[in-house]
Amino acid sequence: MSKLNIGLVQQSCTEDRETNIAKSVEGIRKTAARGAELVVLQELHPGLYFCQSEDTACFDQAETIPGPSTERFGALAAELGIVIVASLFEKRAPGLYHNTAVVLERDGSLAGRYRKMHIPDDPGYYEKFYFTPGDLGFTPIDTSAGRLGLLVCWDQWYPEAARLMALAGAEMLLYPTAIGWDPRDPEDERQRQLDAWITIQRSHAVANGIPVISVNRVGFERDPSSAGPGAQFWGSSFVAGSQGEFLARAGQEEEEVLVVAIDKKRSEDVRRIWPFLRDRRIEAYQDLTRRYRD
Numbered sequence: 693m694s695k696l697n698i699g700l701v702q703q704s705c706t707e708d709r710e711t712n713i714a715k716s717v718e719g720i721r722k723t724a725a726r727g728a729e730l731v732v733l734q735e736l737h738p739g740l741y742f743c744q745s746e747d748t749a750c751f752d753q754a755e756t757i758p759g760p761s762t763e764r765f766g767a768l769a770a771e772l773g774i775v776i777v778a779s780l781f782e783k784r785a786p787g788l789y790h791n792t793a794v795v796l797e798r799d800g801s802l803a804g805r806y807r808k809m810h811i812p813d814d815p816g817y818y819e820k821f822y823f824t825p826g827d828l829g830f831t832p833i834d835t836s837a838g839r840l841g842l843l844v845c846w847d848q849w850y851p852e853a854a855r856l857m858a859l860a861g862a863e864m865l866l867y868p869t870a871i872g873w874d875p876r877d878p879e880d881e882r883q884r885q886l887d888a889w890i891t892i893q894r895s896h897a898v899a900n901g902i903p904v905i906s907v908n909r910v911g912f913e914r915d916p917s918s919a920g921p922g923a924q925f926w927g928s929s930f931v932a933g934s935q936g937e938f939l940a941r942a943g944q945e946e947e948e949v950l951v952v953a954i955d956k957k958r959s960e961d962v963r964r965i966w967p968f969l970r971d972r973r974i975e976a977y978q979d980l981t982r983r984y985r986d
């Protein structure tokens with residue numbers, strides 16, 4: 693089947709983990725009722741975005757994979773007969789943690805996982821304190837909904853990650869995300885940041901000839917340490933087609949669920965007229981493995 697209905701769940705989060713999970717479950721059920729076959733949740737949806745500060749107590753939120761969340765969302769995937777992409781704080785071993793996205797197959801099984809490769813360390817995004825960089829590489833996950841090129845948030849700024857997923861046969865790129873504004877930013881700076889975020893991801897669709905699905909959280913979350921101004925997550929979840937065209941867009945302020953149909957066959961049609969993979973000069977790209985060309 694070339695047509696695939698994809699659901700996106702854009703939500704706000706609170707300190708109450710169970711409330712957040714229940715909201716994710718409700719969003720999944722709503723999209724499934726509208727025909728979604730693959731549903732994507734935002735980054736770290738079970739809780740607040742705790743990386744605004746460095747606090748060792750936050751490691752208590754991490755869980756094993758398989759574990760409670762994969763069991764719960766796996767059961768939901770089996771009940772509804774859909775594929776679910778969830779985003780978890782993974783405890784791999786004592787002192788070893790990852791920012792990990794998991795894929796639950798329509799029979800409830802764990803189809804695969806992706807550990808976030810690019811880890812930011814910026815004001816309000818102190819992820820290097822919590823997350824070890826991923827070690828599973830850029831490997832698509834095969835599911836009944838297709839071959840998923842699963843990446844996470846900061847990965848979305850790197851064309852290398854998108855390209856490697858595409859070269860490995862990914863039929864679409866999925867980005868669970870948590871990104872927002874510093875509330876002190878002026879309006880023109882906010883617009884520049886949002887435009888850059890959307891543009892870079894649409895460019896991955898164009899350069900690789902495959903759809904992009906990006907799901908971001910929404911709402912204000914305070915900095916628990918009170919050292920920073922908090923984060924206003926800008927929502928704006930979207931789906932772009934194989935030429936970067938918008939197929940669906942959510943708003944910037946409200947919780948929202950979207951269901952959009954994509955045609956996976958269209959990637960073949962687009963690549964025939966824009967054969968970027970054919971014309972790559974791979975023999976001249978060796979310097980891409982260098983940090984910088986001095």
